Amino acid sequence: MKLYYIAHARIPTEKAHGVHIMKMCEAFAGEGNDVTLLVPKRKNEITENPFAYYGVEEKFAIKYVPMLDLVGNPLFYWISQLSFSLSLLFQKIEDGDNVAVFSRDIFSAFLLSFRNRRVFFDIHGFPEQSVWFWKYVLGRMKGVVLTNKQKLERAKTILKIPEDKLLVHPNGYDPKLFDIKKNKDELRKELGLPDGTIAMYTGHLYSWKGATVFAESARFLPNVSFIFVGGTSPKIKAFKNKYQDSNIHFLGHKPFHEVPKYLKAADVLVLPNSGKSFGRRTTHSLYDTSPIKMFEYMASGVPIVASRLPSIEEVLNEKNAILVEPDNSKNLAAGIERVLDYPSRATQAIKDVEGFTWQNRARTILLFISKRS
Template sequence: MRIAYLHSGSIPSVYANGVHVMRMCDAFTDAGHEVVLHALAGTAPAEDLHAYYGTRNRFEVRTLPQLGPPEAGLWDRALRVRAELCRRGVPDLLYGRDRYALLACSDLAPLVYETHLLWDEPSIQGVERQLLRRPNLRRVVFVSQALADDYRAAVPELAALPDAELVTAHDCADPVAADGPVAQLPGREQAVRIGYVGHLYPGRGTDVILALADRLPEAEFHLVGGTASDRAHWQALARQPNVHFHGHLPPAELAPYYRAFDIVLAPYQRRAYCAGGVGEISRWVSPMKLFEYMSYGKAVIASDLPVLREVLQDGVNCLLCPPDSVDGWAQAVKRLAGDPALRGALGERAGRQLAERHTWRARADLVLPGPLAAAGPGRR
C-alpha cells in the first residue's frame, strides 16, 4: 500500500515528534508499505536524515516550508501538499498528525488521524472537528487511553464513529541488543550512574533531578538532551560536581548512553509542557524515552501519574514516586543503588513487556485500518 504520512513538524529536528514520525514511517516500511513523509524543512543540521534518526529503511521524505502568518501559512502549505500529492500520484492512504493537510486532502484517499493532545484553541478545534466529520476518515489514533477518554467526553463528533475505529496506541521502542558500545561518561567510574534522556522543558522534572544530586552526592547524574537555551538555563542553576549535561544528540547516537546508565529517571510533573510551553500534556503523555528505557532493560524510576500507570506497574517493571517528592525519589534511587538484583529484575521485566507489547512494528499494524493494512504495496 502507498502511504502518505502528513506531518506538521520539521524533519530533521531536535524534537520528539520528529523521532516518533520517523519511527512510524520506518515501521510502515518494514510492514511492506511504500511510504512518503511530507514534513516541514529541517531545523537541525543533518547531511543524511536517515542516518541522523537511525532508520532501517530509506523511505522518501519531501519537505515544504510554511509561508506567511500562522493560520494562513498552515492552510497555504496544506494546499501545496495537496497539489503535490495530485501531481505525483494519489496514495492509497493518508496518515498523520497534520490536521490542516489531512483536511485539505481528505477527498483524495482514506485517512487516519493521529493525535497526542486535546487542544483548547478554537481555531484548531474547528479544523479538527471538520476533519472528524469527513466521510473518508477511517480511524482516529490516540497516544494514551486517558487521551481517548477525554476526547470522547469533549468531542461530540466521535460519537458518530464506531468504537472499532478509535484506537489507543502508546508510543513504542524497538528491542535492542544488550551488548554494544558504551559511552565513556565523565565523573567517578565506580559511582552509580543515574541517567535522564529527553527535553528540559517545564514540568519534565529537571529541578527534581538537580535536587536529587544535592541529596545524593555519591551518585553521578547525566542529562542527555535539551535545546541549547534550555540546557544553558539549567546548567547555570546546577553547581553540583556530580551533574553532567550532555546536550542534544542525534537519535542514532543515544544507544551508548542508555547502555552506560545503571538507573534511569522519568520525573514528569503534574503539569508538563511541549516545546515553547505550548500544550499541557501531563494528563495524556506517552513518553518515548520511557519505552526506550524499557527496551534497554534499564531499572526505571518514574512519576506516579495515572497515564503512566497505563504501562507501568510499581515494583513490577519500575518504581513509581510522587512526582514532586524529592524525598520519595531519593529513597527510590538509594533502594535501587543498593540492590543490583532488584535493578536487574525490574529491567528484565520492562524489557520483556516492551518486546511483547510496545514495538513500533506492532504499532504500525495496530493503527492501520484492517482491510488497508492487509493490502500489498500499491493496492487498496
Template structure:
C-alpha cells in the first residue's frame, strides 16, 4: 500500500545542519520505498539556489517532490507565513498522512477540524521546554526562555502527545519522560536516527603508527564538548587531533582555536571547518579514533541522538563517547565503544589512552560498532516509519 506523505519542516533548504540532513534522509528513504513524499520547506537563502539532491549526495526519485515556499523577512514573519503555507497544503493538497518534527506546526494543524485534515504523525527529538530552559548552556549567546514561553511550549507538547494520530521519539529516554509527564500512549514508538551505508563497505581492522589521529565531527556549540576534548589533548602528547565542523569566522570556532593556542596544543590540532555532507564518511575514514565528547547538560543526557554517532558506527573506528542516558541506548562500554564520564577532560584522556594503548580492544569495539551500524540504515528506519504511517492511514 503506497502512502502519500506530506512532510513539513520550517527550515531553509537545503540546510547543512543535522535537522536538514535528517529530514532529507528520512524523506528520501521513504520515497525510495515507493511512497509519494512531498517535502514542504522554505526556499534556499544561498544564491544561486542550490540543488538539494546534489547538496546531500542523493539521487533523484520520481516519488520525492521538494515543495519550497519562497519567503523573505524577519523570523517572525517567515514563521507566520510558513504556518499559513502548512495550513494551505494540509487542506488543499491531498495527502494520506502528515509527518513532521516541528512542534509548532503539529500543534497548529491539530487545531484544524479532523474531517478536513489528514492524520498527523509527530516525530519528537526532545522536550521543547527543557531545550528552551537550557538554551544559554546549549548555544553561545543563547537566552533562557521566559516562564511564559516555557508554559506555552509545555502546553504544545502535551497537546501533540495526546492528540496526534501517531507519535515517534528518537530515544527511549524521551518516550519514558513523555509518558511520565502526560500519560501512556500505547501507539508511541521509538525509532533512533540513522546513517547512510554504502553497498560495498568492508571492515578494516585499526592500526596506527607513532601519532594516532583522534577526530571529532559535528557542530562546535559548547554542549558538544569540543572544549573538553581540547583540554584532554593536553594529556595526549602523541595524539594528533582533527576537528571537523564550524564556519570560518564563527564565534565557537574562533573560541576553540584560541583555546587550543592558549593550551599550547595549536600545532597538534587541525580545524578543518565545515565539509559537505557527502564527504563526511570519507573524512571519518582518515581517523584512528572517533570522539563524541558531549557534555552533561539536561537535554543532552536525555535526548541526544546525534547523526554523527551513527556515522561513527558506520566508519568502523573505535569510538570514545560520553556516558549519557541516551547514548547508552546505542553504545555499551567495552562492547562497541569506550564510555567516559561527561564533561571530564581527564576521563576523556584516559578513555582515548585506553583505546590507543590496547589494539585488541580497539579492534573489538570497532568491528562491533561497524556491524551494529547495519541496524541503523536509513532504509531500515524508513521501513519502521512505514509500518506506523500505514497503521495511522488504516485507522483514519
C-alpha cells in the first residue's frame, strides 16, 4: 500500500511528537508499505539528519512542503498551518484502492478528504475549542485513531463518531533502542552522571507535565540527585533561577536515540503529570495523553513513580509502578523513597510494556485501514 503520513511539525524536533511521527513512519514501512512523510519546510536549529537523530532506519521518504514559516503568536501559527494545508493540494498525492492518507493535522485532513477517498486521522489531544469544526471534519474521515480509552466515549458522544470508525491504540516504544550492553555504572561514567541515588525526569519542563513538582520534591530528599534530561534553554534558565537546590541538575536536551542510556543509568524514573487545568490543556494531562516516555520508562527496567491520573492508569498500576497524588511534591518524594525500597515493580513493567511497540501499533492501524476500506 502507498501511505502518505501528514504532519504539521518541524522535523527533526526536540518535542515528543517528532518521535511519534518518525517511529510510526518507520513501523508502517516495516510492514512492507511505501511510505512518504509530508511535513512543512521550516527553519530548524537542529541540522542533524532526521533518521540519525531519531535512530530510525531510512525505510521511507521525507518530503518538505513549502509554507509560510511564521512564528510569534497564535494567529501566525494558524496562518502557517493553513498555508501548509493549502500547499499540500499542489503536491502529488495519489488516490486509489491501494492508497491511504494518515494525518495528525486537522486542516490537511479536511482539505485532502475532498480529493482522497481514504483519509484517516490520529487524535492525540481532544478538541476543546471549535468542536463543531472537528465534528464535521472527523465525520468525513474514513477512520479515526485514538491514543487512549479515555477519549473513546467523548469521541462517540461529543464528536458523534460511530464506534466502528474508531480505533483505540496507545503510543509506544522501540525495543531496539533499549538493547544496551553497558551496566548502570558504566553508563554513568560514559554520561558523566553523579554517583549515588538518581531520580530522573525526561522531557520538556512544562507545568502540565509536572516538571515543577519534580523540582520542588528535591528539597525533601537532599541525598538524592534530581536530574532533568530535556527542556529548552529559556526554560532551563528559568528553572535554574527558581530551583537552586544543590541536588538538582539540568542536563539539557539530548538526541532521542541517546535518551535510553540516561534512563538505564537512573535509579528511579518520574512521570509527575499534573491534574490541574492549564489553558487549552484543560483535560490533556488528566484524560488525553499517552506519554511516549511512560512506555520508554517501562522498557528501561528502572522503577517508576507516576501521578495517579486516569490517562496514566490505563497502563500503569500498583503492580508495575508507584502511583502518587498529582501536584504534591511531598507525596512525590515519598513515592520515590518507597519505590527505591521495592524495585521489583520494574520487572513487571518490562513484561507489561511488551505489547506497546511502534510495530504493533502500526500493524493494528493497518488492519483497521484494511477493514475500513
